[in-house]
Amino acid sequence: MQEKLVSVIMPAYNAEKYIEKAIASIVGQEYKNWELVIVNDGSTDRTVEIIEKYVSKYPQQIFLYHNEKNSGAAVALNNAMHHATGEYLCWLSADDMYFETMISTQVDFLEKREEYDAVFSKCVYIDKNDKLIGGWEPEDYIGRLKMPDSKEPYYSLLMIGNAFNGCSILAKRSMFVETGNFDPEALYATDYDYWLRFAAVARIGYYDDFNVMSRRHSEQGSCIGENEIYAAKAFENMTRKKELMERLCKKAGYAYTRETIVQAYLSRMINAQGKEKELLVLTRALEAYLTEKGTV
The missing domain is CATH 3.90.550.10 (Spore Coat Polysaccharide Biosynthesis Protein SpsA; Chain A)
Structure with a gap:
């Protein structure tokens, strides 16, 4: 063949x-x-x-x-x-x-x-x-x-x-x-x-x-030393791609809900402990997500 x-x-x-x-x-x-x-x-x-x-x-x-x-x-x-x-x-x-x-x-x-x-x-x-x-x-x-x-x-x-x-x-x-x-x-x-x-x-x-x-x-x-900061920003951008995010959540075994996205942010923040700049990006991104209208 x-x-x-x-x-x-x-x-x-x-x-x-x-x-x-x-x-x-x-x-x-x-x-x-x-x-x-x-x-x-x-x-x-x-x-x-x-x-x-x-x-x-x-x-x-x-x-x-x-x-x-x-x-x-x-x-x-x-x-x-x-x-x-x-x-x-x-x-x-x-x-x-x-x-x-x-x-x-x-x-x-x-x-x-x-x-x-x-x-x-x-x-x-x-x-x-x-x-x-x-x-x-x-x-x-x-x-x-x-x-x-x-x-x-x-x-x-x-x-x-x-x-x-x-x-x-x-x-x-x-x-x-x-x-x-x-x-x-x-x-x-x-x-x-x-x-x-x-x-x-x-x-x-x-x-x-x-x-x-x-x-x-x-x-x-x-x-x-900037890769982790940009990775955090990349995830924030991904949360705004609703169709893709829904498909990724389903594959990961989660319903595409507001609670799932918040859980993902919190999980990342736990893993970012000790990495001040990455943690700051994630914290600000989560705060923005929680205040946005029309989010899941």
């Missing part, structure tokens, strides 16, 4: 230190019917030179596009999605890597499990030198994921925060089309904002293995 085409999208900005390893991890996949769509987001280092070396070697599979200026990850991701043609789609950051089984195992999961539109897996964390520094493997959460008719990860997205590493998601491209564009205004919570909306429309499964190497280093935007 012909393998279905998988599009891997990759935004790249001044990624010369790591992007060659990221691209090589796609080239080395067990699954062979892939395309890699890279958007250069105004890089000023050797990023484009490195990419072009691979484009010349794999001209039928690796494609490079350019933003006219540095516009942020969301704009680059949207540009890449626009050019992607595969039936399945996944996103790899230019400083991360896939295990060689990433695409094959997760496509196989979706081909065999028709009840799902998307699937995510576990990841390991590596440092700037590729040294293993930990792994994402929360025992209680994964235990709930494995239960029949599990409400995870919808519950976690609704009540706690991000429920998976975004680069571990592989999904039907139609789900990305239905979800729409990444939001440039979400900034350091670009992924969380997107997965909140994505989870409302897609049926998400879990593959119990490690398929992504997620890099942690000081140059990442998420390391500057």
Whole structure:
């Protein structure tokens, strides 16, 4: 049977230190019917030179596009999605890597499990030198994921925060089309904002293995301390998308009511204890929600 085409999208900005390893991890996949769509987001280092070396070697599979200026990850991701043609789609950051089984195992999961539109897996964390520094493997959460008719990860997205590493998601491209564009205004919570909306429309499964190497280093935007604040703002924005919020609540096992939204805010505020700025954003958002007319 012909393998279905998988599009891997990759935004790249001044990624010369790591992007060659990221691209090589796609080239080395067990699954062979892939395309890699890279958007250069105004890089000023050797990023484009490195990419072009691979484009010349794999001209039928690796494609490079350019933003006219540095516009942020969301704009680059949207540009890449626009050019992607595969039936399945996944996103790899230019400083991360896939295990060689990433695409094959997760496509196989979706081909065999028709009840799902998307699937995510576990990841390991590596440092700037590729040294293993930990792994994402929360025992209680994964235990709930494995239960029949599990409400995870919808519950976690609704009540706690991000429920998976975004680069571990592989999904039907139609789900990305239905979800729409990444939001440039979400900034350091670009992924969380997107997965909140994505989870409302897609049926998400879990593959119990490690398929992504997620890099942690000081140059990442998420390391500057603003990601949690923007995540709180992303949730506030989500509460105003009533149709999506109703669908997410239902998947998480809750009725779409005013009490559920308040409970979600309070749950997040408990988890934000000790994080003064995030707690302030959540508190103000809850106060605004309680005073708005026409809310659930």
